[in-house]
Amino acid sequence: MVVVYPMTEMDEQSGPPITLIDPIDMSKLDTKFREQIKSMPNGEELSACFACSTCTAACPIANIWQYKPHQLIRMIILGMKEEVLSSNEIWLCLTCFQCQERCPQKVRVTDIFFDCKNLAAEEGKVPPNIIGLGKELLEKGQLYTVTADWEREDLGLEPAVPGLSVDSMKNTLKKTRTNKLVEGGE
Amino acid sequence: MSKVPVFNLYMGCSVPANYPNYEAAMLKVAETYDIQLEYMEGVGCCGSPNLRAIDYLGWLTINARTLAIAEKNGHDIVTPCNGCFGSLKDVYHFLKHDANYRKQVNDILKKDGLEFKGTITPRHFVEALYTDIGIEEIGKKITKPLDGVGIAIHYGCHLLRPIDVTEFKPEFLNDLIQATGASVVEYPLWKQCCGATVLPVDENLAIRLARDKLKSMKESGAEFIAVVCPACGNQLDLQQLGLKESYGEEFNLPVLLYPQILGLALGMTEEEVGLNMNRVPADSILNHLTG
Numbered sequence: 001m002v003v004v005y006p007m008t009e010m011d012e013q014s015g016p017p018i019t020l021i022d023p024i025d026m027s028k029l030d031t032k033f034r035e036q037i038k039s040m041p042n043g044e045e046l047s048a049c050f051a052c053s054t055c056t057a058a059c060p061i062a063n064i065w066q067y068k069p070h071q072l073i074r075m076i077i078l079g080m081k082e083e084v085l086s087s088n089e090i091w092l093c094l095t096c097f098q099c100q101e102r103c104p105q106k107v108r109v110t111d112i113f114f115d116c117k118n119l120a121a122e123e124g125k126v127p128p129n130i131i132g133l134g135k136e137l138l139e140k141g142q143l144y145t146v147t148a149d150w151e152r153e154d155l156g157l158e159p160a161v162p163g164l165s166v167d168s169m170k171n172t173l174k175k176t177r178t179n180k181l182v183e184g185g186e
Numbered sequence: 187m188s189k190v191p192v193f194n195l196y197m198g199c200s201v202p203a204n205y206p207n208y209e210a211a212m213l214k215v216a217e218t219y220d221i222q223l224e225y226m227e228g229v230g231c232c233g234s235p236n237l238r239a240i241d242y243l244g245w246l247t248i249n250a251r252t253l254a255i256a257e258k259n260g261h262d263i264v265t266p267c268n269g270c271f272g273s274l275k276d277v278y279h280f281l282k283h284d285a286n287y288r289k290q291v292n293d294i295l296k297k298d299g300l301e302f303k304g305t306i307t308p309r310h311f312v313e314a315l316y317t318d319i320g321i322e323e324i325g326k327k328i329t330k331p332l333d334g335v336g337i338a339i340h341y342g343c344h345l346l347r348p349i350d351v352t353e354f355k356p357e358f359l360n361d362l363i364q365a366t367g368a369s370v371v372e373y374p375l376w377k378q379c380c381g382a383t384v385l386p387v388d389e390n391l392a393i394r395l396a397r398d399k400l401k402s403m404k405e406s407g408a409e410f411i412a413v414v415c416p417a418c419g420n421q422l423d424l425q426q427l428g429l430k431e432s433y434g435e436e437f438n439l440p441v442l443l444y445p446q447i448l449g450l451a452l453g454m455t456e457e458e459v460g461l462n463m464n465r466v467p468a469d470s471i472l473n474h475l476t477g
Binding site for chain 1: 197199200202203204206207209210213225226227228229230231233234235236237238239240241242243244247248251280284287294298343344346347348349377378379381383384386387388391395398458460463
């Protein structure tokens with residue numbers, strides 16, 4: 001069987017990648033950005049990237065990204081902090097880890113995008129729906145709540161989830177960034 | 187005769203709320219093989235990759251807390267959800283290797299008298315079945331084997347990757363499906379994401395990803411789909427109804443949770459595995475039971 005991995009067919013295409021057209025303004029680069037990412041969880045291997053773009057070939061939705069995965073990694077190395085942290089792409093990442101799995105240099109690409117999202121969150125740059133999920137966790141202590149308890153009972157299960165403690169989640173997130181984000185969004 | 191395997195059962199929030207049929211079928215399968223599953227006390231939800239994206243420390247802490255509670259009784263955790271599995275396994279792996287974060291997290295947990303030490307392992311329910319019971323023993327109890335019907339497996343990203351974290355091989359699930367008498371249908375997009383994670387940010391994109399998968403499975407001759415995750419199940423099952431409406435496309439591919447398939451092959455009734463809760467009508471699987 002011939003194995004083909006087509007990218008997701010979408011109606012809109014993103015056009016040519018932006019970084020290949022616009023010149024980079026050297027004075028706007030943040031040369032510390034690279035070290036910052038490298039100090040974050042699973043960011044150590046960042047500098048090993050040799051821009052082969054295997055990550056982009058592995059990404060099922062790179063065709064709709066204006067900045068491709070390998071370009072985002074290159075942009076981090078160059079210090080284009082503002083562009084990376086404001087990009088929509090880091091939030092569209094499926095977290096499917098296909099880029100990370102295939103990287104020949106063992107750069108933990110998906111993990112690094114998580115680091116970028118955390119830095120963006122520190123600056124308050126989070127899509128409203130994701131803030132909404134944070135609010136849900138902060139207020140309800142879980143993402144999904146049992147509404148149809150009769151369905152559980154019909155199957156011989158306890159109507160409520162046994163052992164669930166919503167307070168542990170609430171108390172933890174009250175002291176961490178989620179609380180700041182949710183409050184800032186209101 | 188080895189002793190009965192005992193596990194901390196971590197349900198998370200999605201399975202109990204949206205897929206009680208998964209929960210019920212899993213418990214009955216566990217009972218059949220003398221696996222003791224004990225609901226964990228005092229645990230919250232895993233937070234999902236969304237929490238990991240906005241609040242790394244919060245995500246580490248709540249998952250380390252779950253792991254620390256399990257460490258108290260010394261049994262491994264099993265969970266039926268890829269999202270919970272991915273979170274717990276990633277946090278376990280990360281905190282084992284990062285002393286700084288481990289200290290930071292443990293300073294928070296100390297107030298509850300808890301400490302993450304990394305002495306138990308979080309595992310997916312199907313991996314525990316595969317490793318601790320084994321394909322041979324699983325096969326011995328099957329009374330109504332399937333007739334070789336073609337099932338496409340959607341493993342789910344957070345079950346398979348990153349492999350150095352999840353340590354799960356796709357063959358585990360292939361063997362588990364084949365143990366029921368069904369055939370595994372290979373399809374080109376087997377590794378691809380179902381789109382669930384991107385739902386809150388771009389619903390249209392999420393639907394297109396699900397559609398790609400369904401097309402790939404259908405074109406490869408699958409008659410059913412097997413999943414081991416509520417989020418993936420939702421994407422592939424529920425979205426088929428949406429695709430019918432928005433694209434006029436009908437795939438008619440029933441989506442079953444793995445314990446439902448195994449449960450039926452073990453002689454359980456369709457009521458016991460909650461078959462009526464599957465969105466795309468799945469009762470045609472009953473026609474493929476033999477014995």
